[in-house]
Amino acid sequence: MMWTRWLALALVAVAWVHAEEELRSKSKICANVFCGAGRECAVTEKGEPTCLCIEQCKPHKRPVCGSNGKTYLNHCELHRDACLTGSKIQVDYDGHCKEKKSVSPSASPVVCYQSNRDELRRRIIQWLEAEIIPDGWFSKGSNYSEILDKYFKNVDNGDSRLDSSELLKFVEQNETAINITTYADQENNKLLRGLCVDALIELSDENADWKLSFQEFLKCLNPTFNPPERKCALEDETYADGAETEVDCNRCVCACGNWVCTAMTCDGKNQKGAQAQTEEEMTRYVQELQKHQGPGQMSSSNPHHFQREQRRRICSKSTERRDLEGDV
Known part of the structure; x- marks a missing residue:
């Protein structure tokens, strides 16, 4: 028994000596490392x-x-x-x-999708067709073109062109047509109606003056006219209506062939959410989004959209129209 204890102590001593030698050896080898x-x-x-x-x-x-x-x-x-x-x-x-307060992308901007635009157009046409009066034996009725002419003259300010406010005034004459309620917030729904009216103008505005002549107005609401589907272009790819992307802390949505973005100021330190941007800031923001764009995939931004959207105060709703047009 005693012999076993002495053997154990001897082994411990040997191990300790070996460890000491290893340590000294390591210190020597690693001295200049x-x-x-x-x-x-x-x-x-x-x-x-x-x-x-x-x-x-x-x-x-x-x-x-x-x-x-x-x-x-x-x-x-x-x-x-x-x-x-x-x-x-x-x-x-x-x-x-x-x-750190994370700068997360804001909610999606208020946009008029092609489905919203087409639904509004369908309701307007349905409303106008209901007012058609066939010719009688002793009385003249009203055909579709005559009904459009009557409404056109009723809201026109005298320049024979309907701008967005005049077209909106025309649409608001029918409660069913204007009752588009995609959002829970009624202010957003009101904004949506205005955006869809803009989309209707863009649909048949052949000379790109953001006003509709009577012939353009007639084409826009022609029941046989089938609105083309437009896509958005970005980095040599095309995106369908409703596609989303992010630039810094802003979210952009493809709607009716245009990229529509929120307008958050993203400086990281002093986050100024939902602020209206100056025209210079807006231009810089568009250029930032264009950096992600492949060459030849976008036409230049339409200044009329910028002016019109500033007047509509979409900035106050954290929304800016960004017309990075990429028709395909």
């Missing part, structure tokens, strides 16, 4: 020095915030994590990381 932060020198089986990630840091508490937004117990833990993950992490500042 510099491994850098987060690494330590180790000896290979061949007795050669090599640098490995630190196995364990000393548990002293001196928290630091890394450039990756993560809090570490001390500098050693930060550099060890950088070594283990193979990433570049620097000390941003001493102490725990402060909670």
Whole structure:
């Protein structure tokens, strides 16, 4: 029994001596080796020095915030994590990381999709067709063109052209036609009606003056006219109506062939949500979106849209029309 105890003690002593020799050997071999932060020198089986990630840091508490937004117990833990993950992490500042307010994309802008535009157009045509009066034996009726002519003259201000406000006034004469309620917020629905009226103008505005002559008005509401589907172009690809993309903290939606974007000021430090942008800021924003556009895929932005949308104060609803037209 005594002999067994002495043998155990002898083995422990040998192991301790061996460990001491290994430590001295490691110290000697690694004496002139510099491994850098987060690494330590180790000896290979061949007795050669090599640098490995630190196995364990000393548990002293001196928290630091890394450039990756993560809090570490001390500098050693930060550099060890950088070594283990193979990433570049620097000390941003001493102490725990402060909670950063994430700049998330705002809600989708209020837009008139092709389905909204076509539904509004269908309701208007249905309303007008209901007013057709066939010719009688002793009386002249009213055909479709004559009914349109009557309404056209009723809302026209005398220049023989209907702008968006005049066309909206015409549509508002029929409660069923104008009752488009896609959104829960009634203000958004009101905005939607205006946008869909704009989409109707764009549909048949052949000279691009954002006003409809009577012939253009007649074409727009011709029951046999089948509105073409328009897509949006971006980075050599085409996107269907309703597609979404993000630029910085803003969300853009493809609607009736145009990219329509929210108008959030994204500076990270002082987030100014839902603010109206100046014309210069708006132009810069459009150019930023165009950076993502493949060459030859977009026509230039339409200044009439900018002016009209500023007048409509869509900015106040966190929405800007961005007419990056990409018809395909």
